[in-house]
Amino acid sequence: MLNFALNLEYLEAEFYTYAVTGKSITSFGISIDGKATGDNPATGGTTAGGSQVKFDNNEIFSRDIAAEIGSDERAHVVLLRDALGSAAVAKPNINLNALGIGFGNQTDFLTVARILEDIGVTAYAGAAGMLRTPEIITTAARLLAAEAEHAGSIHTQVARLKIPSSPVDGADLIPPLAERTHSTSLFT
Incomplete structure (x- = not known):
């Protein structure tokens, strides 16, 4: 499970680092070598695509948030690699252009960032019940908390900038701020 998490963190770290x-x-001096898997060599796979995003000057918070999340994601890679030691998988081959969006502009970046952060939260939350070792549970809880913070920050930017976003399920709705109404009930 930790190697699955490491692969996710490699992807997120590469995405944010390239974007910023x-x-x-x-x-940044982060090692990517480890156990070879599939077509990925023990020296670490390559990353295709990705480029620096031109963030809107009047929306500086998006760039700052991306820079902070990128720093966190790189730290997650280091944390998991340290926890796994010699069992850590090498960074897989990553195609940052696979979705066809993400780096063209701030809106594309935030659209993909939302997807990645929601996957991260779901992955860590889904794995929680399968963990048994207290040290691993603690590490996973720290990572889940960070991913949830990232998701909240990205969701806020998506809503603030009124970026169209499809819900993942009935509980995942991000309407534009202008369409929100105040309600006395949490469930209406």
Whole structure:
């Protein structure tokens, strides 16, 4: 499970690092070697696509949020690699252009960031019941809390900038701020 989480963190770290800096996580001194898997060599896979995003100057918070999340995601890679030691998988081959969006502008970036953060929260929450070791449970809880914070920040930006967003399920709705109404009930 930790190697699954590490693969997710490699993806998130590469996505945010490219979006903010135009560079790979390796430019920050992060190791990507480990156990070879499939077509991915023990020296670490390559990352295709990805580029620095031109964030709107009047929306500086999006860039700042992306930079902070990128720093957190790189730290998650280091944390999981340290926890796994010699059992850590190498970074897989990643195609950051696979969805066809993400780096063209701030809206594309936030659209993909929302997807990645929701996957991260769901993955850690879904795995929680399968964990047995107290140290691993603690590490996973820390990662889940960080991913939830990231998701909240991205969801807020998506709503604030009125970026169209499809719900994942009936509980996942992000209407534009202008359409929200005040209600006395949490469930209406």
